[in-house]
Amino acid sequence: MKKTVYEIITDRFLEQLKNGDIPWHRPWKMLGDGPINLKTKKPYNGINILLLLMQQYPRNFWASYKQWGSLGAHVRKGEEGTPIIFWKWIINKKTEEEFPILRYWKVFNIDQVEDLDEKYVPSKEKLPEFKPIEKASKVMLNMPNKPLIEHTGDRACYSPIEDRVRLPIAEAFETPENYYATAFHELVHSTGHSSRLNRKGITDLNMFGSHEYSKEELVAELGSSFLCAECNILNQVFDNSSAYINNWISHLEKNPKWIVSASSKAEKATNYILGRKNEPI
Numbered sequence: 001m002k003k004t005v006y007e008i009i010t011d012r013f014l015e016q017l018k019n020g021d022i023p024w025h026r027p028w029k030m031l032g033d034g035p036i037n038l039k040t041k042k043p044y045n046g047i048n049i050l051l052l053l054m055q056q057y058p059r060n061f062w063a064s065y066k067q068w069g070s071l072g073a074h075v076r077k078g079e080e081g082t083p084i085i086f087w088k089w090i091i092n093k094k095t096e097e098e099f100p101i102l103r104y105w106k107v108f109n110i111d112q113v114e115d116l117d118e119k120y121v122p123s124k125e126k127l128p129e130f131k132p133i134e135k136a137s138k139v140m141l142n143m144p145n146k147p148l149i150e151h152t153g154d155r156a157c158y159s160p161i162e163d164r165v166r167l168p169i170a171e172a173f174e175t176p177e178n179y180y181a182t183a184f185h186e187l188v189h190s191t192g193h194s195s196r197l198n199r200k201g202i203t204d205l206n207m208f209g210s211h212e213y214s215k216e217e218l219v220a221e222l223g224s225s226f227l228c229a230e231c232n233i234l235n236q237v238f239d240n241s242s243a244y245i246n247n248w249i250s251h252l253e254k255n256p257k258w259i260v261s262a263s264s265k266a267e268k269a270t271n272y273i274l275g276r277k278n279e280p281i
Contacts, residue, residue: 027178081106188223222266
């Protein structure tokens with residue numbers, strides 16, 4: 001019996017996995033370093049890094065209301081600050097002992113202010129012009145019941161609670177092919193939403209790090225590869241995808257049927273995105 005494209009690609013992954021590990025990397029450029037205070041030029045640390053990165057602004061420059069004012073800028077009316085924490089040391093007047101008290105203040109991102117002289121902003125590398133791939137763009141545009149797709153920040157992720165895909169801006173990716181492969185990965189995740197294919201790896205939100213969570217990542221990467229094959233861009237991203245799957249090679253070795261099961265789920269997700277009813281590509 002003639003193999004489907006799905007089976008051919010799955011076999012190709014298995015063959016690649018047998019040849020050893022390939023270091024996986026993010027196929028996009030980070031738009032900046034970790035969050036820093038633009039006034040003091042000092043990086044934030046500890047939990048403040050997480051608190052600020054969670055805001056998903058494309059640039060990581062922050063300062064307090066007064067600090068922005070000292071730079072000649074103004075926080076726009078209606079903007080909400082992001083709380084960060086710090087320890088303030090207090091001296092007990094009776095014992096003369098020092099003890100810390102947790103305090104917080106609010107900072108604002110550079111994209112929340114106006115009238116800032118650009119001389120204060122570190123120069124950045126100019127990103128190349130993005131050249132869309134027509135067939136891949138149509139797949140994203142025409143996905144039935146698609147989630148909200150937002151281009152912001154330095155992370156690619158899918159939020160089941162918000163039913164939202166977040167991607168870095170397209171220009172940040174090393175190639176257009178890598179942009180679409182990453183977008184397809186997150187869109188495959190989105191097919192697991194209860195309003196679509198209702199897949200356990202997405203609907204059960206308490207499974208991070210579990211076997212089902214790992215399988216969901218495998219489903220997403222296989223599905224991305226199936227979609228890349230549909231758009232004739234698989235060869236440009238295949239090595240990176242197979243290296244990504246190597247992160248779960250121990251699971252595959254313990255359960256050889258795992259990739260077959262994930263491949264089946266990825267096929268259903270792919271057909272959903274393409275508006276097909278479980279037909280082979």
